[in-house]
Amino acid sequence: MRDMAERVVHVADGMGASYADCRVVQREREFISVKNAKIENLNSGDDMGVGVRVIVDGGWGFASTNRLDDTSLQNCVRRAVEIARSGARVRKYPVQLAAEPVYVDEWVRPVQIDPFTVDMATKLELLTESSKAMLKEGAKIARASLVFERDTQVFASSEGSLIKQVLTESGGSLYAMAVGKGHTQVRTYPCTVWHDIQGEGWETIEKRDLLGNAPRVGSEAVQLLSAPPCPEMTTDVIIAPNELALQIHESVGHAVEADRILGHEADLAGTSFIDSEMLGHYRFGSDKVNLFADPTLPGSRITYKYDDEGVKAGRVDLVKDGILVGLTTSRESAHELGYDRSGGCMRANNYDRIPLVRMPMVSLAPGDISYEDLIASTERGILLDQNRSWSIDDRRLNFQFGSEVGWLIEDGQITQMVRDPIYADITPAFWSRCDAIADEKDWRIMGYACGKGTPGQDGRVAHGCSHARFRGMDVGAKTS
Ligand SMILES: [Zn+2]
Known part of the structure; x- marks a missing residue:
């Protein structure tokens, strides 16, 4: 990845960029959700690609590709340079960047338990049992989900920086919907829609205790049906x-x-x-x-x-x-x-x-x-x-x-x-x-x-x- 990033920056230099940077990103992802004790989503995958950003004639250009052979990378840089030249014609003033030291470094976000190594059966059991616990309290829809991502990324710039970072994250949430008395009510834990994703590993899922919280989440959704509206x-x-x-x-x-x-x-x-x-x-x-x-x-x-x-x-x-x-x-x-x-x-x-x-x-x-x-x-x-x-x-x-x-x-x-x-x-x-x-x-x-x-x-x-x-x-x- 480092070689590729440096090569792309070198090509941009040769095409007349006064500044260029390149990010090579590889992303692994897993998303699992269980609705009413049945698997709703189970997808995992990974992708990898390159994004190149250049300044030419004082204008920005950006292009990306997931084709990583030399010809495709050169075409990608050429496209970024063309976009920068076109954009430069309509700019009122050229792009200028605040100074920044050059860094050559590698940093890995600390993770205790790699979430991608936890077996699928453990994940599905946690979600299924959590969903069942919410249904037992009377929820009409009981969803439990987990999401994991890891980006391995290399940044290189024409100023000489070369930085690798590995960023892992994990999230998981509960959603209970109750229906009755002419309205619907929802309770979630720990967060409404975004799974409360943290920059940690499987340990973050263990800490939030989805199964232990599931009965409360289901029960509160049902209780809300009978609760009075918030007074003005x-x-x-x-x-x-x-x-x-x-x-x-x-x-x-x-x-x-x-x-x-x-x-x-x-x-x-x-x-x-x-x-x-x-x-x-x-x-x-x-x-x-x-x-x-x-x-x-x-x-x-x-x-x-x-x-x-x-x-x-x-x-x-x-x-x-x-x-x-x-x-x-x-x-x-x-x-x-x-x-x-x-x-x-x-x-x-x-x-x-x-x-x-x-x-x-x-x-x-x-x-x-x-x-x-x-x-x-x-x-x-x-x-x-x-x-x-x-x-x-x-x-x-x-x-x-x-x-x-x-x-x-x-x-x-x-x-x-x-x-x-x-x-x-x-x-x-x-x-x-x-x-x-x-x-x-x-x-x-x-x-x-x-x-x-x-x-x-x-x-x-x-x-x-x-x-x-x-x-x-x-x-x-x-x-x-
Ligand atoms: Zn926003």
């Missing part, structure tokens, strides 16, 4: 990590992407209310709110040492004590913003997609109160658990989120389940309501996916957070 009220809201992670994703992660702020990218609800002039003084939230991006934190599905343009990753503060202080950047956007270096946030979905600015572990720093004290110190409120729906405008300001379940809090105690809770707010007003965040013991990472770009990229993201309280929110019940 202005109250204190405590948001659980599996709901708050998506809130962070939509209202913070996308809002601070430099390519959207600079107007390079605008697909899929894709601009931002943030302007680079706001950095250093704009109040994004209360002084309890500290948000940062750090893909070097261990265990997430986007834990990496280098991004997909060979930039060494590190921590970038985004919001400090409530004030906006940073953005997620690429080498190109960092240069345009006048930064010394990129934040190391560029990633591509696979070999056949160009890297985009992607939120690298955008997370809410833990606070200093225990989860138990957070609940106990809430006189009247509601605990919202697990995202069910989300909607946010193009500028990442006005939003409405729905949760699978709400739990009323009265006199510091969780008292009653309510169904179909929704809440709406405006991003800076919402984060300004935050008056308490649970501590490190409660902090966890959720692994999601995110759609961005054209052609679309279903990219990996992850967010860390703990339960957090927001004062005086408007909540109600979904009506349809």
Whole structure:
């Protein structure tokens, strides 16, 4: 793979590229789902290909191929060069990249138990028994699933970097749907749709104990059928990590992407209310709110040492004590913003997609109160658990989120389940309501996916957070 990557960069050099990089990616994948105790999906496979990115005459070109013979690779580079030349004619100014040291390195994301070595019978038994346990509680649809991926990738650039990374990830989830009393209700664990994928091996599946949680998930879906709708009220809201992670994703992660702020990218609800002039003084939230991006934190599905343009990753503060202080950047956007270096946030979905600015572990720093004290110190409120729906405008300001379940809090105690809770707010007003965040013991990472770009990229993201309280929110019940 190393030879191939270096050869492609050499060919691009010879065709007149002022800069070139190449990613060779081999991906192994396994996805298994069991629905109502029967196998629904069982697929595994692998693919391999090459993506080449060049700058010619000041314009970007990108092309990819999964044909790995010399002629196909040369044709691929030629296509990238032609695209760059065409694009350069309509650019207002040539691409320039923030400087980055050259690295020759190899890094493997640590895994305790390789998920691809665990036998299929063990996986199917876990899913089938989990599905049966949810059916036993009265669920109409009871799905249990597992997903594993491993990317072995080599990055080479014309500046001399040559980096190999091996990135393994594992996820698994439960889904129970109950039907009755004129509506349907859903409970999931640990995460609604994206299987809560982590940058770990089979050990992450063992830790989450799908079978042990299955009866609760099935039973709560059924209980929701008889629960009263969430009352319309202005109250204190405590948001659980599996709901708050998506809130962070939509209202913070996308809002601070430099390519959207600079107007390079605008697909899929894709601009931002943030302007680079706001950095250093704009109040994004209360002084309890500290948000940062750090893909070097261990265990997430986007834990990496280098991004997909060979930039060494590190921590970038985004919001400090409530004030906006940073953005997620690429080498190109960092240069345009006048930064010394990129934040190391560029990633591509696979070999056949160009890297985009992607939120690298955008997370809410833990606070200093225990989860138990957070609940106990809430006189009247509601605990919202697990995202069910989300909607946010193009500028990442006005939003409405729905949760699978709400739990009323009265006199510091969780008292009653309510169904179909929704809440709406405006991003800076919402984060300004935050008056308490649970501590490190409660902090966890959720692994999601995110759609961005054209052609679309279903990219990996992850967010860390703990339960957090927001004062005086408007909540109600979904009506349809
Ligand atoms: Zn997204």
